[in-house]
Amino acid sequence: MNTYKDILSKKVPAEKFVEVIAGQYDASKEGITPEQIAEMKLNISLEKADKPVVLVGMGTCGLANGAQAVYDMFVQELKKYDIDALLTQVGCVGYCAEEIIVDVKVPGFPRISYKRVTPENVNTIIERTIVNKEPVIQKALGKYQDADPSIWPEIPLLKDIPFFKIQEKVVLNNCGVIDPENIDQYLARDGYQALSAVLKDKSPLDVIEDTKKAGLRGRGGGGFLTGKKWEFAYHTENDQKYLICNADEGDPGAFMDRAVLEGDPHRVVEGMAIAAYAIGASKGYIYCRAEYPLAISRLEKTIADAMEYGLLGKNILNSGFTFELKIKKGAGAFVCGEETALIHSIEGRRGMPRPRPPFPAVSGLFGKPTIINNVETLANVPVIFSKGADWYASVGTDSSKGTKIFALSGKVVNTGLVEVPMGTTIRQVIFDCGGGIADGKNFKAVQIGGPSGGALPEQFLDTKIDYENLKEIGAMMGSGGLVVMDESTCMVDLAKYFMQFITSESCGKCIPCREGTKRLLEILERITKSYREEETEIDSLMRFQGMLYLERLADVIKDTSLCGLGQTAANPVISTLRYFRDEYEAHLYDRTCPSKACRQMLTYTINEEKCIGCTLCATRCPVNCISGARKEVHFIDQKTCTHCGQCELNCHFDAIIAE
Amino acid sequence: MQSEEIYKKYPKNEAPNMIAMLQDIQGVYGYLPENDIIRVAKHLGVPTSRVYGVATFYNQFRLTPLGKHVIRVCRGTACHVKGSLDILNILETELGISAGETSKDLQFTIETVACIGACSIAPVIVIDEKYYGGLTSKSVYKLIKEYKNKD
Numbered sequence: 001m002n003t004y005k006d007i008l009s010k011k012v013p014a015e016k017f018v019e020v021i022a023g024q025y026d027a028s029k030e031g032i033t034p035e036q037i038a039e040m041k042l043n044i045s046l047e048k049a050d051k052p053v054v055l056v057g058m059g060t061c062g063l064a065n066g067a068q069a070v071y072d073m074f075v076q077e078l079k080k081y082d083i084d085a086l087l088t089q090v091g092c093v094g095y096c097a098e099e100i101i102v103d104v105k106v107p108g109f110p111r112i113s114y115k116r117v118t119p120e121n122v123n124t125i126i127e128r129t130i131v132n133k134e135p136v137i138q139k140a141l142g143k144y145q146d147a148d149p150s151i152w153p154e155i156p157l158l159k160d161i162p163f164f165k166i167q168e169k170v171v172l173n174n175c176g177v178i179d180p181e182n183i184d185q186y187l188a189r190d191g192y193q194a195l196s197a198v199l200k201d202k203s204p205l206d207v208i209e210d211t212k213k214a215g216l217r218g219r220g221g222g223g224f225l226t227g228k229k230w231e232f233a234y235h236t237e238n239d240q241k242y243l244i245c246n247a248d249e250g251d252p253g254a255f256m257d258r259a260v261l262e263g264d265p266h267r268v269v270e271g272m273a274i275a276a277y278a279i280g281a282s283k284g285y286i287y288c289r290a291e292y293p294l295a296i297s298r299l300e301k302t303i304a305d306a307m308e309y310g311l312l313g314k315n316i317l318n319s320g321f322t323f324e325l326k327i328k329k330g331a332g333a334f335v336c337g338e339e340t341a342l343i344h345s346i347e348g349r350r351g352m353p354r355p356r357p358p359f360p361a362v363s364g365l366f367g368k369p370t371i372i373n374n375v376e377t378l379a380n381v382p383v384i385f386s387k388g389a390d391w392y393a394s395v396g397t398d399s400s401k402g403t404k405i406f407a408l409s410g411k412v413v414n415t416g417l418v419e420v421p422m423g424t425t426i427r428q429v430i431f432d433c434g435g436g437i438a439d440g441k442n443f444k445a446v447q448i449g450g451p452s453g454g455a456l457p458e459q460f461l462d463t464k465i466d467y468e469n470l471k472e473i474g475a476m477m478g479s480g481g482l483v484v485m486d487e488s489t490c491m492v493d494l495a496k497y498f499m500q501f502i503t504s505e506s507c508g509k510c511i512p513c514r515e516g517t518k519r520l521l522e523i524l525e526r527i528t529k530s531y532r533e534e535e536t537e538i539d540s541l542m543r544f545q546g547m548l549y550l551e552r553l554a555d556v557i558k559d560t561s562l563c564g565l566g567q568t569a570a571n572p573v574i575s576t577l578r579y580f581r582d583e584y585e586a587h588l589y590d591r592t593c594p595s596k597a598c599r600q601m602l603t604y605t606i607n608e609e610k611c612i613g614c615t616l617c618a619t620r621c622p623v624n625c626i627s628g629a630r631k632e633v634h635f636i637d638q639k640t641c642t643h644c645g646q647c648e649l650n651c652h653f654d655a656i657i658a659e
Numbered sequence: 660m661q662s663e664e665i666y667k668k669y670p671k672n673e674a675p676n677m678i679a680m681l682q683d684i685q686g687v688y689g690y691l692p693e694n695d696i697i698r699v700a701k702h703l704g705v706p707t708s709r710v711y712g713v714a715t716f717y718n719q720f721r722l723t724p725l726g727k728h729v730i731r732v733c734r735g736t737a738c739h740v741k742g743s744l745d746i747l748n749i750l751e752t753e754l755g756i757s758a759g760e761t762s763k764d765l766q767f768t769i770e771t772v773a774c775i776g777a778c779s780i781a782p783v784i785v786i787d788e789k790y791y792g793g794l795t796s797k798s799v800y801k802l803i804k805e806y807k808n809k810d
Contacts, residue, residue, distance in 0.1 A: 060777050064790030096779030252735030252774035290682070290719055291775050293788070331678055332718035334773055348677035349709075350716040366675075407778060409737035415779035447736060481778070483736045497739050505773065507716075622752040644748055649796040 004044070004184050005309075008032070017309060018196040018317065021187050045188035046105060046178070047146050052085040052130045053111075054078070055103040057176060059092030059262045060294055065099045066118075073119040074102075077126050085130065091263020093176025094417035095163055098141060101176070104129045109151055111144040113158055163414050166432050168395070170403045171379045172419045175263030180298055183305040186266040192311055194385035195270050198277060199319040207278040207385075208234060214384045214392035215401030220246060220337070220374030221452065221478050221564065223400070223467040226381075229371060232361035233279040236369040241281040244365065244372040245272055246342060247288040247295070250334040251450030252501065253481030256405040257375035259417050261288070261295035264379070265302040269325065271378035273312065274385065276323045279371050284323060287342055289330045299327055334451075334505035338563045339364075339372045341507065352507045353563035374479070376405060396422030400466035404477070408434050410484040411441065420465075427461035430484055441486040445580070449478025451498045452568035454575030455491060474575045476568070490597035491580040492587050496524040498572035506566070513566030516557040520573055523550055527587045528598045530643075547588055551577065599645045602658040606647075608633045610655035617647035617656065662687050662695065672704040677713055681720060689725040718773070726761045726768035728806055731785040735774030742796075743782040747771065749799050750784075767806075 004017055011030040012020055019025035020037060027037070042048035046055075056062070056071045074087050093101055098115035104125060105111040112135055114125060121139060128136050135143075135152050142158030149157065158164055178185040186192070198207055212227030233241060245268060249257040260268060272284055288296050303325050306312040314322045328346050335341045336351040343365050345351040364370025380402055384392045393401050400422040406429055409415050413435035420429060426446060430436070437443050445455040454475035456463075463469050467477050485494070499521035508514045523546030526539075554570035554577075561567045577584060586594050593601045606617075606626075613631040618624075625641045628634030636647070648656040665683045669676045677699065684695050691714050700707040714720045732747045747769075751757055754767050761768040777783045780792030784799075791802060 060790065061779055061792070064777055064780055064783065064792045099780075249776060250773060252739075253737050253778055254774075255776040255778055258776040289776075291772060329679065329682060330717075331682065331720065332773070333716065345678065346675065348675040348679075348703075348713070350712055352716075409778035409781060410740050415737075415781075417779075450736065481736070483740060483778075485740055489740050494740070497736070501734075501773065620752075622748075644752075645745065646748065646752065646796075649745055649749075 004040075004187060018187065018192045018311070022190070022193045022196065024196075041188045044184050046086075046111075046185065048107070049086065049105060050107060052083065052107070053103075053105040054085055054087045054130075055090045055105070055179075056087070057092060057099060057101040057103075058089040059176075059259060060292075061092055061096040062099045062101070063294070067100045069119050070100050070102065070117055070122060073122040074126075077122050081126055081131065083126070083130060088179045089181070090178060091175045091180045092259045092417065094172060094259070094419075095141070095414065096416035097414045101141065103144075105146075106130055106133055108147065109133060110147040110149070110155075112152070112155060113141040113143070114139045115141040162435065163416070163418075163433050166424065166428055167419050168403050168421050169419050170383055170395075171260065171267070171376060171405060172263070172417065174267065175259060175417075178264070180263050180265055181301050181305075183266060183302070183309060186264070187309075190386060191266055191382075192270055194382040195273050195311065196317055198274050198385050199317050199321055202385075204234060204278045204280060207274060210389040211278070211381070211384060214389040215396075216377065216380055216384060216392070217400060217467065218374060219376035219380070219404065219477075219479065221449075221476070223477055226373065226377055229361060229373075230275065230278045232359065233281075233369045233371045236362050238369050240283070240366075240368045241279055242365045242368055242370040243272060243276040243279060243281040243284040244342065244346070244370060245284065245286040245378055246337065246339075246372050246374045247286055247292075248330045248336045248342060249289060249292075249375070249479065250337045250505075251452075251479045251481050253409055253447065253450055253483045254407045254479040256407050256417055256480055258292050258295055260375055260379050260405075261292065262298055265295075265298050266306065267379045267382060268375055269299075269302055269306055269312065271381035272325065272373075273316065273323050274381050275371065275373060275378060277321055279369075281371070282322045282324065284325045285328050285346055285365075286325065287328045287330055287336070287346060290332060296327060296329060303327070333507070334501075335507045335563070335565050338565055341563070342372060343370065350507070352509045353565075355562060376479075397464065397466045399468050404465065404480055406480045406482045408482050408484065410447075410482075411438050411486040411489070412436070412484040413438050422466050423464045425462050425464055426456070426482075429465070429482065430461070434484065437484065437486050439486075441488065443484070444487050444489060445485045445491065447483040447485065447494070447572070448481070449476040449571075450481050451501055452476060452564070452571055453478045453481075454571050455485070455494060455579065456575070457579045474571070474578060476571070488595055488597060490593050490595040491576040491583050492524060492528055492593070493595075493597045495573045495576045496521065496528060499524055502565070502569045506569070510560075510562035510566060512557045512560040513562070513569055516553060516561075517566075517569050520550070520553060520557070520570065523547065523553075524573075527584070528593070528600055530591055530601045530603070543588065547584070596658060599643045602643060602645070603638065604636050604641060604643065604645070604647060605657050605659075606634050606636060607655045607657050610653050612653060612655075614652070616650055616652070620646050620650045622646060666698070666702055669702070671702055674703045674705050677703055677705070677710065678717070681710070681714060685720060690721040690723055693722075723761065724765070727766050728787055728809075729768045729770065731770045731772050731775070732758070733775045733777070733781070733783045733785075734771045735776075735778055735781070737778035737781040738774075738783060741781045745796055746782055746784065746794055746799050749796055750803065753800070753803050 102117045143155045216226045217223045341351040341353040360370040405419045418433040557570045611633045618626040625637040700710045
């Protein structure tokens with residue numbers, strides 16, 4: 001397939017590409033008619049490709065499921081059938097539970113998505129869909145709206161299936177649809193038009209005003225008005241300003257930034273260019289976690305391509321505006337998501353936060369005014385200028401505008417990424433998109449906002465999601481991770497898990513966070529252990545004393561820590577204590593874990609009727625505390641048992657009783 | 660890339676490049692040898708303590724050599740509620756090492772990661788850059804066997 005470069009470069013200067021494609025520049029003098037452009041656009045955007053197209057979902061989740069093998073199989077089989085088809089990779093469409101997803105588009109027919117494709121299915125798909133032009137019904141997920149909907153009536157429209165029905169794809173519009181490493185496809189789907197329009201018609205102040213009017217708020221956690229933040233930097237006079245894209249998505253349970261960077265990196269780069277223009281920055285950094293190697297390699301390609309097309313670098317689109325972009329790899333530190341810590345990390349130092357003010361917008365990277373925006377925030381920017389600030393402000397609630405991407409994970413049927421307008425209820429996201437709780441169990445809680453957020457019980461499921469509502473009930477938007485938990489998750493254990501996370505990620509600079517979270521963890525560890533013979537009276541007293549101090553300690557950490565990480569570190573403890581107090585009491589008074597998740601509180605015994613003496617548990621026991629002859633009932637020595645639960649996990653006959 | 664090239668690639672006395680340099684050096688050796696930490700400090704014109712401070716601050720850097728197979732266990736929230744601790748325990752028991760350690764025969768290293776961002780297919784582990792999702796205790800035993808028999 002020809003690229004824009006092949007077709008246009010001989011006739012039109014590179015900086016006119018975007019205008020030509022957008023139909024703003026009449027290239028008929030150069031011998032290119034508007035009809036030709038329109039046709040080329042449909043062809044490149046794959047909506048009306050002139051030959052069959054196969055698109056394999058190759059984000060990290062697809063690759064983890066073996067998408068590479070499926071891709072290789074398509075290469076081999078297409079050759080065997082001697083079919084001239086375009087085989088391409090796409091990012092994640094969001095429906096991770098059904099990976100590997102493969103789309104097939106045959107000219108004249110709708111684009112169809114197949115789910116859970118294995119290398120064995122490749123042959124069938126080629127033969128039935130590409131050769132015979134009929135769908136493989138049992139593998140079909142849905143079809144796109146790019147052809148007559150009466151074709152293949154037995155296949156539902158993709159947007160009508162439950163997972164996508166309430167979604168509104170604005171930021172994820174291209175994810176899973178186009179090849180992220182192909183700048184032409186992004187351009188053909190109206191990419192970089194917002195940047196081109198902004199550079200042509202708007203002053204930096206106009207951009208700031210529009211962003212404020214749109215009501216875009218930071219998607220990384222705090223929810224500060226993006227336009228206002230830009231305004232601070234705009235009004236700070238300096239010869240050098242910086243724009244940083246925060247792609248250090250450290251929140252466990254959130255992966256929307258990874259999906260956007262892997263699936264539609266040009267959108268982020270376009271958003272960055274617009275933001276840089278608004279604040280007057282000529283240099284930018286993308287600070288990306290090293291744990292996302294695929295995102296980094298795609299970003300490198302993206303930046304190189306954008307430079308080649310004159311959309312980055314010096315004198316962008318002949319407007320006089322210069323913006324140079326570099327990637328900085330993070331090195332694995334959760335605290336680097338905090339603005340000042342991130343700046344220190346880019347400066348090659350330990351990622352430790354410093355007190356604010358001065359805010360980075362006044363004195364940031366290398367002492368210069370710096371704006372740091374999150375990936376999702378920046379990915380929202382182009383749409384404000386392509387669809388208009390008024391349109392953007394019309395989506396969402398009074399205080400929170402636009403859409404929000406949520407990463408659904410945990411004990412939910414449909415795990416994946418969903419993008420819904422602000423104001424959608426938590427119940428809609430979990431039960432409509434997510435398909436409810438897996439394995440027929442009951443909903444217990446949902447952790448919103450990662451380690452800084454809170455766990456919410458069922459009574460809040462009908463809360464409309466926006467920044468203020470979530471804060472009010474003890475959670476926070478955070479980056480938008482939704483980890484769903486069922487009745488088998490223990491909330492005390494969850495709080496303990498988060499404290500373990502925070503104690504290992506605390507940078508150690510301020511005492512409340514470094515020492516306070518450690519004490520919180522110790523208190524939780526004490527109450528999640530069963531009674532041991534060696535336990536003294538003082539130990540028993542400490543259990544109760546700790547619980548008495550728990551809330552006070554949590555409050556002190558909240559009030560006195562230096563940065564956001566510390567100030568919100570105790571949130572999981574506070575919220576679980578608030579909504580699941582009975583579970584804490586069961587651990588404290590009765591020394592039992594109602595969910596049977598705290599292994600240290602369980603006693604493992606063997607059901608004599610069920611044990612057949614297969615010896616598996618004895619071989620798997622790490623401390624050799626299980627004895628018994630082959631084909632005879634086994635026994636567990638309670639004195640040496642470490643309560644690791646390996647025997648229960650390994651038994652094929654449900655013979656291990658844990659109580 | 661050889662380590663000599665790294666010292667040529669980065670200009671002298673530009674401390675902001677420290678993390679990138681250490682990452683490149685770790686890319687060559689798999690860990691940060693003491694000599695290189697000292698050399699990086701000289702190269703960038705900063706005290707050795709500062710390089711050491713950075714190298715020990717970030718989770719990515721290691722000061723000891725790695726095993727042939729590096730197993731990274733995701734300990735994110737989604738993986739936690741889906742039983743990643745059990746998977747870590749199995750790996751530790753089967754390989755006879757704790758998280759952060761390398762087996763004596765230099766075959767395996769176990770590391771934990773805060774979150775690798777593949778929460779939708781939790782619990783996940785990464786062995787030598789290859790992702791394995793949706794694990795159960797049974798499939799972990801199979802995986803370990805597979806890798807042990809590889810050599």
